[in-house]
Every structure is written in C-alpha cells, then in structure tokens.
Amino acid sequence: MIARKLITEFEELRYEELSASDRKLIDAAKEMTGQSYAPYSHFYVGAAIQMDNGEIVRGSNQENVAYPSGTCAERTACFQASALHPGVAMRKIAVAASTEEGFQQNPISPCGACRQALAEYEAKYGPIEVLLYGNDSIYRFPSVSSLLPLTFTEF
Secondary structure: OOOOOOOOOOEEEOHHHOOHHHHHHHHHHHHHHHHOEOOOOOOEEEEEEEEOOOOEEEEEOEOOOOOOOOEOHHHHHHHHHHHHOOOOOEEEEEEEEEEOOEEOOOOOOOOHHHHHHHHHHHHHHOOOEEEEEOOOOEEEEOOHHHHOOOOOOOO
16 A cells, blocks of 8 residues: 655735735625525525636526526636636636625635636646635635646546
8 A cells, every 4th residue: 555645736825915906806706795586595606717818707606496597606607617718718817705794704715616627627738727806805816726636537
C-alpha cells in the first residue's frame, strides 16, 4: 500500500485586499443571492463568472418542490455562460451565500455536482480561479481543480 496526501492551497483575504475587478465579481455574486428562488431551504446562493471577453455572467440557486429538480447558482451561471458565450473561456467564478440573517460569516464551497460541471469547462478552456465570499474572509483558489482534485475530465 502507498499512502498519499492531497493538499489544497488557497489564499485567505479580506475584501479590501482584492483588486477592483475581483470586488466587482464578488459584489455581483452577493447581489445575485437576492435573485435566488429558495422557498424551501431559505439558503440563497449567488454566483458570478468573469468571461475571457470581459463579460460577467450571473446565476442564483433555483429550488423546486420536485426536489432535486432545482439547480445551484454555480451551475446556473456556468451553463448560462456557455450558452450565451460559446467558445469563450470562463476565467473566474465568485460565490456568495446568505440566509434571512445575512451573508455567511465563512465562505461556502460549491457542491460536488457544481465542481464537476466547472471542472469540465476548466478542462476545455484552462484554469478558472475561484473566489468564495464570507463576511469574515474570502478564499481564493487558483483553479476549480484545487477544489476537486483527481477530477473526472477524460472521457
């Protein structure tokens, strides 16, 4: 048996330490939490993707009583980005979440299905930087593969 260890490196930043463009992306993700349709979980998630052409594509989580027919904010945003801008690379994604009490203190991370969807676009176009927002800190990962090591991207 060979034991191996996976290590995920990321930066922990404050909002003020971000570039103006990263703050704009975070702000778009935060704004999108207000567009969530989450009458069952009351957990509102917003995502914003910076495209290679400079466009920002937004998404929010959309629930449905026929659970799990809804979709997460990250997949809403990346599928919309691919549909609206075919052939254009996604360069960054920002994610924010809130409840009735306000934004989460600590960043939340995309679910496995969202990580897989994003990993496939990353395999096609190159690294997608990930910014995860929390009131207390923001985590910056260099790529989706940082969140999903040993990705399934070869078919």
